Amino acid sequence: MQRFVVYTRVSTKKQGDSGLGLDAQERDIQLFLENYSEVPWEVVARFQDVESGSRSDRPELKKAITLAKSSNVTLLVAKLDRLSRSVAFIAQLLEDKKLNFRVASMPYADKFQLHIYAALAEQERDFISKRTKAALQEAKARGVKLGGYREGHKAHHDAIRQNADRVAERVASTILSRRAVGTTFQAIADELNALGVETARGGRWHGTTVRNYAQRLEAA
Incomplete structure (x- = not known):
């Protein structure tokens, strides 16, 4: 039997209270379990944080990782950025031989592909941030009222x-x-x-x- 520890994350308390984002994560996790997991499977525990993805010291994530490693079960997340938006942190998890984790939305991705995806996503976020700031500065220079x-x-x-x-x-x-x-x-x-x-x-x-x-x- 394949056993999983499920981890979900939202960035704000408002999202956590409303379920915004969580429903989509749970849906993707269920799709993975029903279509891509070995049969039979079992979810042994679920953990959830309401924290920014830029933080690596999230308490529930620590619990999920500890349980996955100590019980030799697979950590399962809906998307890679639910684990972290930091390439360095994801690389650290990928190098941990005691930890096995899967990403529901990328069911066939191996560790090498996950590392590349994390690096590309980080680059794209950085570029988007710079592009947004530049656009706002240009708009302000033209006299556009922001706010x-x-x-x-x-x-x-x-x-x-x-x-x-x-x-x-x-x-x-x-x-x-x-x-x-x-x-x-x-x-x-x-x-x-x-x-x-x-x-x-x-x-x-x-x-x-x-x-x-x-x-x-x-x-x-």
């Missing part, structure tokens, strides 16, 4: 964001699994269009649309 939505439009913007979140969760496994093996954003868009999946606004997918959703998923 949020007008109150009268709040409900409209909330509805758009919630619908985008629902679409992001629905296509999460497809986008992340394809990206993990190097599929381009445009190729993923073509596949989603062929499957008849619509965007949050009811339109067709483009490479830039998939890229935006991938960024949304990584930040969730």
Whole structure:
């Protein structure tokens, strides 16, 4: 029997209280167990943190890792960044011969591929951060007023964001699994269009649309 310790993480207490993000993680974990795990399987324990992925000293993660190593069971997470957003920390876990862990959304990825994916994701996050700061500085220089939505439009913007979140969760496994093996954003868009999946606004997918959703998923 293959035995697992399941670990999930959200970044804020609001997400933890509402279930935002947790439902998607639990769904992906269940899909992995039912479709990619050896049979029979058993989940021996579940741990959950409400902490930033940049922190490596999360208490529940420590408990999950300790149990996985001491009981010779597999640590299972929905996405690689649920473990950490730090390449150094993930590399440390990958080098630990006493620890075996799997990523539900990348069921066939070996340790070498996971390391590469973590490094690429870290580079992309760094680039996105710099690009966002540069765009804000340019907007400020042009005299654009920054600082949020007008109150009268709040409900409209909330509805758009919630619908985008629902679409992001629905296509999460497809986008992340394809990206993990190097599929381009445009190729993923073509596949989603062929499957008849619509965007949050009811339109067709483009490479830039998939890229935006991938960024949304990584930040969730």
